[in-house]
Amino acid sequence: MSYISVEGVSKRFGDTQALKDVSFEVPQGEFVVVLGASGSGKSTLLRCMNGLTKPTSGTITINDTDITEPHPEIAMIFQQHNIIGQMSAYSNALTGTLQRSGVLESVLQSHDRKEKLEALRALETVGLLDEAGQRANQMSGGQQQRVGIARALVQKPMTLLADEPVASLDPGSAQKVMTYLLRAAENRQLTTVVSLHQVNLARQFGERFIGLKHGEVVFDGYAEDFDLDVIDRIYDSPSTDGTDLGDLISDETEATAQ
């Protein structure tokens, strides 16, 4: 059985059909990029996979568990990294234990040695060991997102979901964050689903691609089939979603020049 199984998932918000009969399976350890224009349903899909949003119909199973609420073995990285600016990178990373050891212990900061080492190891994975003591609000956006990744790793998840983790970063920082994210996923053999709207980053870092358009899967395949026709299929409605294919390709040129 596949590690992640999404079966016939639909989600309606009032009159808006955010997801339409979405089905796919992900084997353990795969790094999947969900790609789509703004409003195509990426966030809704990831939130359903994390148990934050309940599908209108369909089921999601991760490692044989039906996902109906947030689960400690599934870590989520958000576009807005939601880290605490007044706290150090290290303290922020340690709050990842909250998912496993409970709110009280995390607030009282009564972390054991193992958890502290885990937080340092996670910061090392994202290249921030030297900045462990630095206050988060003194770090760049990219560094803060890497702290967010470290916090997710401290949760010791089996599955990592990242919802547009680099959407608010400049191309150089985005590349760096994606590099660390991929490295973390590979080192820890995490099954990872990342949503992105940047084609260049998807092509550079993705192993498998799921293209969403108006809530429907319009492509599911691997790098060898992820060509310009597919990109056009995913993004061919610039008038409705405001995304222009030309912009996407120029993004790519800009980012590759970094």
Ligand SMILES: Nc1ncnc2c1ncn2[C@@H]1O[C@H](COP(=O)(O)OP(=O)(O)OP(=O)(O)O)[C@@H](O)[C@H]1O
């Ligand atoms: N809580 C909500 N209430 C009402 N409509 C929603 C809600 N969440 C999402 N939607 C709608 O569902 C559709 C899909 O939204 P979603 O945020 O999943 O897309 P997205 O691909 O992640 O877009 P973006 O990249 O802009 O975040 C959109 O039309 C959006 O307006």
